[in-house]
Amino acid sequence: MNNSIPKINLQVNQNLYLKNPESSELGKKIITGSIDLIDEIGFDSFTFRKLGVQIQSPEASIYRYFESKQKLLLYLNSWYWNWMEYRLIFSLANIESPTKRLEKAILLLTEEISEDSDFSHINEVKLNRIVISESQKAYLTKDVDQENKIGAFSVQKQLVETISKIILEINPSYKYPHMLVSTIIEGAHLQRFFAEHLPKLTDVSDSCDAITDFYNELIFKAIK
Amino acid sequence: MNNSIPKINLQVNQNLYLKNPESSELGKKIITGSIDLIDEIGFDSFTFRKLGVQIQSPEASIYRYFESKQKLLLYLNSWYWNWMEYRLIFSLANIESPTKRLEKAILLLTEEISEDSDFSHINEVKLNRIVISESQKAYLTKDVDQENKIGAFSVQKQLVETISKIILEINPSYKYPHMLVSTIIEGAHLQRFFAEHLPKLTDVSDSCDAITDFYNELIFKAIK
Amino acid sequence: MNNSIPKINLQVNQNLYLKNPESSELGKKIITGSIDLIDEIGFDSFTFRKLGVQIQSPEASIYRYFESKQKLLLYLNSWYWNWMEYRLIFSLANIESPTKRLEKAILLLTEEISEDSDFSHINEVKLNRIVISESQKAYLTKDVDQENKIGAFSVQKQLVETISKIILEINPSYKYPHMLVSTIIEGAHLQRFFAEHLPKLTDVSDSCDAITDFYNELIFKAIK
Amino acid sequence: MNNSIPKINLQVNQNLYLKNPESSELGKKIITGSIDLIDEIGFDSFTFRKLGVQIQSPEASIYRYFESKQKLLLYLNSWYWNWMEYRLIFSLANIESPTKRLEKAILLLTEEISEDSDFSHINEVKLNRIVISESQKAYLTKDVDQENKIGAFSVQKQLVETISKIILEINPSYKYPHMLVSTIIEGAHLQRFFAEHLPKLTDVSDSCDAITDFYNELIFKAIK
DNA sequence: CATGAATGAGGCTTCATTCAT
DNA sequence: GATGAATGAAGCCTCATTCAT
Numbered sequence: 046m047n048n049s050i051p052k053i054n055l056q057v058n059q060n061l062y063l064k065n066p067e068s069s070e071l072g073k074k075i076i077t078g079s080i081d082l083i084d085e086i087g088f089d090s091f092t093f094r095k096l097g098v099q100i101q102s103p104e105a106s107i108y109r110y111f112e113s114k115q116k117l118l119l120y121l122n123s124w125y126w127n128w129m130e131y132r133l134i135f136s137l138a139n140i141e142s143p144t145k146r147l148e149k150a151i152l153l154l155t156e157e158i159s160e161d162s163d164f165s166h167i168n169e170v171k172l173n174r175i176v177i178s179e180s181q182k183a184y185l186t187k188d189v190d191q192e193n194k195i196g197a198f199s200v201q202k203q204l205v206e207t208i209s210k211i212i213l214e215i216n217p218s219y220k221y222p223h224m225l226v227s228t229i230i231e232g233a234h235l236q237r238f239f240a241e242h243l244p245k246l247t248d249v250s251d252s253c254d255a256i257t258d259f260y261n262e263l264i265f266k267a268i269k
Numbered sequence: 270m271n272n273s274i275p276k277i278n279l280q281v282n283q284n285l286y287l288k289n290p291e292s293s294e295l296g297k298k299i300i301t302g303s304i305d306l307i308d309e310i311g312f313d314s315f316t317f318r319k320l321g322v323q324i325q326s327p328e329a330s331i332y333r334y335f336e337s338k339q340k341l342l343l344y345l346n347s348w349y350w351n352w353m354e355y356r357l358i359f360s361l362a363n364i365e366s367p368t369k370r371l372e373k374a375i376l377l378l379t380e381e382i383s384e385d386s387d388f389s390h391i392n393e394v395k396l397n398r399i400v401i402s403e404s405q406k407a408y409l410t411k412d413v414d415q416e417n418k419i420g421a422f423s424v425q426k427q428l429v430e431t432i433s434k435i436i437l438e439i440n441p442s443y444k445y446p447h448m449l450v451s452t453i454i455e456g457a458h459l460q461r462f463f464a465e466h467l468p469k470l471t472d473v474s475d476s477c478d479a480i481t482d483f484y485n486e487l488i489f490k491a492i493k
Numbered sequence: 494m495n496n497s498i499p500k501i502n503l504q505v506n507q508n509l510y511l512k513n514p515e516s517s518e519l520g521k522k523i524i525t526g527s528i529d530l531i532d533e534i535g536f537d538s539f540t541f542r543k544l545g546v547q548i549q550s551p552e553a554s555i556y557r558y559f560e561s562k563q564k565l566l567l568y569l570n571s572w573y574w575n576w577m578e579y580r581l582i583f584s585l586a587n588i589e590s591p592t593k594r595l596e597k598a599i600l601l602l603t604e605e606i607s608e609d610s611d612f613s614h615i616n617e618v619k620l621n622r623i624v625i626s627e628s629q630k631a632y633l634t635k636d637v638d639q640e641n642k643i644g645a646f647s648v649q650k651q652l653v654e655t656i657s658k659i660i661l662e663i664n665p666s667y668k669y670p671h672m673l674v675s676t677i678i679e680g681a682h683l684q685r686f687f688a689e690h691l692p693k694l695t696d697v698s699d700s701c702d703a704i705t706d707f708y709n710e711l712i713f714k715a716i717k
Numbered sequence: 718m719n720n721s722i723p724k725i726n727l728q729v730n731q732n733l734y735l736k737n738p739e740s741s742e743l744g745k746k747i748i749t750g751s752i753d754l755i756d757e758i759g760f761d762s763f764t765f766r767k768l769g770v771q772i773q774s775p776e777a778s779i780y781r782y783f784e785s786k787q788k789l790l791l792y793l794n795s796w797y798w799n800w801m802e803y804r805l806i807f808s809l810a811n812i813e814s815p816t817k818r819l820e821k822a823i824l825l826l827t828e829e830i831s832e833d834s835d836f837s838h839i840n841e842v843k844l845n846r847i848v849i850s851e852s853q854k855a856y857l858t859k860d861v862d863q864e865n866k867i868g869a870f871s872v873q874k875q876l877v878e879t880i881s882k883i884i885l886e887i888n889p890s891y892k893y894p895h896m897l898v899s900t901i902i903e904g905a906h907l908q909r910f911f912a913e914h915l916p917k918l919t920d921v922s923d924s925c926d927a928i929t930d931f932y933n934e935l936i937f938k939a940i941k
Numbered sequence: 942c943a944t945g946a947a948t949g950a951g952g953c954t955t956c957a958t959t960c961a962t
Numbered sequence: 963g964a965t966g967a968a969t970g971a972a973g974c975c976t977c978a979t980t981c982a983t
Contacts, residue, residue: 064967071968087411092952103969108954178409185402187311189466202469220472221483227463227470228456228487235455236448242413245426246451248444259445263452266490288942295943316977327944332979512963519964535859540956551965556958626857633850635759637914650917668920669931672908675918676935679907680900687899690861693874694899696892707893711900714938736946743947764973775948780975 055127055164060195061120064110073166074100075110079117084171088118088179115183119197122180125172126200128161129153133207143214150208151264155233155257177234205230216268225267229260279351279388284419285344288334297390298324299334303341308395312342312403339407343421346404349396350424352385353377357431367438374432375488379457379481401458429454440492449491453484503575503612508643509568512558521614522548523558527565532619536566536627563631567645570628573620574648576609577601581655591662598656599712603681603705625682653678664716673715677708727799727836732867733792736782745838746772747782748796751789756843760790760851787855791869794852797844798872800833801825805879815886822880823936827905827929849906877902888940897939901932 054067066072078100083091093114097104111117136149158173184198192198209222219225236256240249249255278291290296302324307315315338321328335341360373382397408422416422433446443449460480464473473479502515514520526548531539539562545552559565584597606621632646640646657670667673684704688697697703726739738744750772755763765786769776783789808821830845856870864870881894891897908928912921921927 069967089410093954094952103971104953105955105970106968109968113953181405181409184467185405185462186313193467198467198470202467205470221479221486223470223472224460224480224483225487228452228460231459232452232456236452238409239451243408243417243422243426246422246429246447248447255445256448259448262445263449263487263491266493267487269490293942317979318977327946328978329945329980330943333943337978517963537858541958542956551967552957553959553966554964557963561957629853629857632915633853633910634761641915646915646918650915653918669927669934671918671920672928672931673935675911676900676904676908680904683903684896684900686857691856691865691870691874694870694877694895696895703893704896707896710893711897711935711939714941715935717938741946765975766973775950776974777949777976778947781947785974 055124055131057120057123057127058196058199061116061123061197062111063108066110066120071102071106072110074102075107075117076121077166077168080121080168080171080175083118083121083175083179088114088175088182115186115188118179118183119192121172122176122183123197123200124167125176125180126204128164128169130200130204130207132161133204143211147208147211147215147264148261150211151229151261152257154208154230155260156254157237177238181231201230212264212268219268222268225264229264233260279348279355281344281347281351282420282423285340285347285421286335287332290334290344295326295330296334298326299331299341300345301390301392304345304392304395304399307342307345307399307403312338312399312406339410339412342403342407343416345396346400346407347421347424348391349400349404350428352388352393354424354428354431356385357428367435371432371435371439371488372485374435375453375485376481378432378454379484380478381461401462405455425454436488436492443492446492449488453488457484503572503579505568505571505575506644506647509564509571509645510559511556514558514568519550519554520558522550523555523565524569525614525616528569528616528619528623531566531569531623531627536562536623536630563634563636566627566631567640569620570624570631571645571648572615573624573628574652576612576617578648578652578655580609581652591659595656595659595663595712596709598659599677599709600705602656602678603708604702605685625686629679649678660712660716667716670716673712677712681708727796727803729792729795729799730868730871733788733795733869734783735780738782738792743774743778744782746774747779747789748793749838749840752793752840752843752847755790755793755847755851760786760847760854787858787860790851790855791864793844794848794855795869795872796839797848797852798876800836800841802872802876802879804833805876815883819880819883819887819936820933822883823901823933824929826880826902827932828926829909849910853903873902884936884940891940894940897936901936905932 059065064072066076075096079091079096082096082099086095091114093104093107096107111120133150133153136153137146140146140149158169161167161169184192186192205223205226208226212219212222212225233256236247236249236259239247240256248259283289288296290300299320303315303320306320306323310319317328317331317338320331335344357374357377360377361370364370364373382393385391385393408416410416429447429450432450436443436446436449457480460471460473460483463471464480472483507513512520514524523544527539527544530544530547534543541552541555541562544555559568581598581601584601585594588594588597606617609615609617632640634640653671653674656674660667660670660673681704684695684697684707687695688704696707731737736744738748747768750768751763754768754771758767763786765776765779768779783792805822805825808825809818812818812821830841833839833841856864858864877895877898880898884891884894884897905928908919908921908931911919912928920931
């Protein structure tokens with residue numbers, strides 16, 4: 046934790062938890078532990094019982110914080126996109142040129158994640174892997190409309206909106222800014238997954254910035 | 270069923286089933302029933318027991334055909350992409366111009382699905398909804414490498430390869446043909462899901478071909 | 494509340510509570526809230542946690558007043574029969590004729606309940622429904638002998654005794670006064686339940702006093 | 718089992734079980750075991766897990782037969798009243814006089830139960846204790862209307878109807894035959910419970926037939 | 942080959958209660 | 963005296979699978 050910066054707490058939608066996990070030690074252990082465990086065994090075989098064993102607390106205590114493992118996943122997902130938005134705002138501060146702003150945004154969305162020391166109880170690298178592999182399970186579900194109603198996806202929507210506006214600054218007549226942005230966001234994640242597991246579906250070589258390069262080109266040509 | 274065309278059976282990777290469901294009435298009932306049921310209740314709450322009730326056959330019988338519900342999902346996924354490839358080949362027959370060919374391919378990948386009477390026991394509209402909502406669960410899993418090894422995804426790979434080659438015909442120096450194609454394939458599905466459930470992430474209006482239009486523009490500009 | 498009558502507090506057996514709920518605002522909220530909640534969801538799914546949510550107080554606070562939900566039910570049951578006895582005494586005041594007294598008693602035990610403004614924190618109509626539906630659960634239990642020992646049922650016993658004595662005034666040689674009275678008391682409750690839910694087990698028509706009429710006839714013929 | 722009488726199976730309403738417990742050894746063990754266990758520990762603390770331990774079969778197997786412990790209780794209750802009706806029919810065979818018939822019926826409903834060797838896997842004495850102590854929990858519940866709809870109480874209704882008709886034979890103008898019969902049925906059970914646990918609510922002495930005597934007198938006077 | 946029956950393991954959730962403040 | 967936090971134990975139920983016929 047850096048002394049010169051005040052402590053930051055990313056505010057996650059209150060409908061996603063019963064008791065704010067940031068508000069206690071146990072809460073933070075739940076977050077830390079669930080990130081470790083989901084990354085290790087996958088969301089499908091993740092259970093509150095196993096998490097309880099991992100963090101040495103009874104299952105019942107976890108239920109005081111989260112209604113279900115789905116809600117916990119939505120929380121992690123929300124935290125992640127909140128964090129992205131927060132980094133985006135920092136990254137764009139004091140930059141005038143819309144083109145530069147868009148470039149910065151694309152970089153942020155497509156680059157590989159590294160740890161952020163501002164949030165000591167969260168391992169952003171693992172969380173990124175979880176968001177890549179599991180977060181679709183959070184909305185590709187029969188409950189998506191219900192979850193949407195309680196605001197589970199409002200952060201993503203806001204992020205898409207923010208970047209869409211930059212695109213419209215560059216080309217006010219471009220017809221599909223939201224589709225373009227959501228295509229990048231989800232696509233970049235998927236390409237990282239393909240690169241690791243299904244390389245025939247991608248063109249990623251050793252040069253790690255192929256994904257960023259691809260999307261940069263794609264977007265700027267699209268909106269020209 | 271059209272009399273003038275011989276009955277077609279799409280060959281699905283044999284590692285995905287224990288006994289070919291096309292080979293018996295019960296097998297076909299399993300396929301028909303599972304498509305209906307997964308579309309209705311979602312893959313997560315889908316079980317062989319419920320399927321058994323639906324098709325009036327005991328669970329144990331279903332295990333004769335499929336090792337697990339995951340394998341069944343992989344089978345459906347594989348069948349779907351097989352069917353897409355089969356339709357692509359038909360659609361491209363006798364067309365010379367690579368540009369025309371690419372246009373046709375994009376249309377096929379992005380348009381809305383309608384029923385195909387050639388395969389009477391499969392409801393392609395429902396299957397498409399399943400592939401959109403659930404198929405990512407088939408590979409966003411800890412077992413992906415194992416599944417990949419047995420060829421569970423070879424059809425998709427082949428389809429990506431086929432279309433990538435068309436792109437390279439148009440622009441031999443384009444660096445990211447596979448990424449571009451897999452971005453469309455997954456993106457188009459996702460955009461359809463967003464259009465229905467999370468409209469703020471997309472720009473789909475009443476004009477239903479916005480998705481096709483968007484990807485057409487995106488791709489041709491990208492490879493110019 | 495009637496000004497001319499001093500405020501009355503029905504004394505309930507002290508073994509049924511840890512701290513007298515009449516002695517504090519929270520205590521009264523517990524009584525009011527539990528009557529509302531048990532009437533709404535039934536005693537089986539009633540828990541202190543749910544009651545806590547309902548009255549906006551933590552579970553732990555309720556445990557200050559009642560050892561368990563069973564004891565709380567015994568308390569409500571006791572309060573109810575106390576209230577009946579209190580009303581009986583009022584109703585019989587200054588009436589000489591034993592026959593008239595018995596008639597009055599039967600009416601009281603079998604008529605429909607309406608609210609009593611003397612006890613503002615208790616809804617007697619709901620409480621009556623609870624006593625009808627749930628109070629048997631208070632003694633049809635493995636712990637009945639234990640509960641009996643601490644006096645949980647002394648009020649009912651006293652009421653039965655009071656009315657039995659009237660019967661013996663009318664016919665000193667009648668052999669079964671207690672059985673007769675307890676048969677009415679429980680029977681009248683049950684008949685009201687049947688009238689609403691299992692009408693084939695009863696003969697209640699629109700004329701609401703069928704139950705009173707039936708028991709009046711039954712008793713006076715029995716003791717003639 | 719008596720050789721001269723063919724084996725009898727009392728048919729219980731099919732909506733109360735998933736798989737007929739009479740149809741297999743395990744099913745019969747479930748019935749025998751549940752009667753033993755409920756009699757021993759009470760219905761409230763009875764669980765399928767404990768029953769599983771008792772009969773040395775896994776919980777899951779019990780769920781193949783009964784949806785829930787409530788349904789199992791309804792089954793036992795239904796079986797009991799079926800058995801009563803069956804015994805009533807035998808007991809009334811070839812008896813002409815309505816008065817004699819009513820006397821026989823009252824005896825049957827109020828006397829103490831002894832074992833019936835025709836049904837070897839059911840201990841009628843224990844089952845009677847259960848019906849006395851627990852069966853009210855089967856209908857004094859929020860689900861009573863639902864359960865009534867599936868016919869859970871049709872046997873009791875039929876029994877009440879049968880005996881009501883005898884009463885009307887004796888006195889065709891008696892207004893409350895159903896109330897009278899259901900008052901006896903439930904009352905007799907309750908009096909037996911009181912006699913054992915709350916003697917102040919009854920007048921039962923050593924002469925065990927006080928209950929029968931009381932109800933005999935009560936009924937014949939009532940319908941005179 | 943198909944099926945009816947059975948089951949071990951574990952999922953999710955709530956309960957009743959205690960403890961520290 | 964009231965409360966917020968935590969928890970051990972257990973409830974109910976379903977799953978995926980095997981076995982014997």
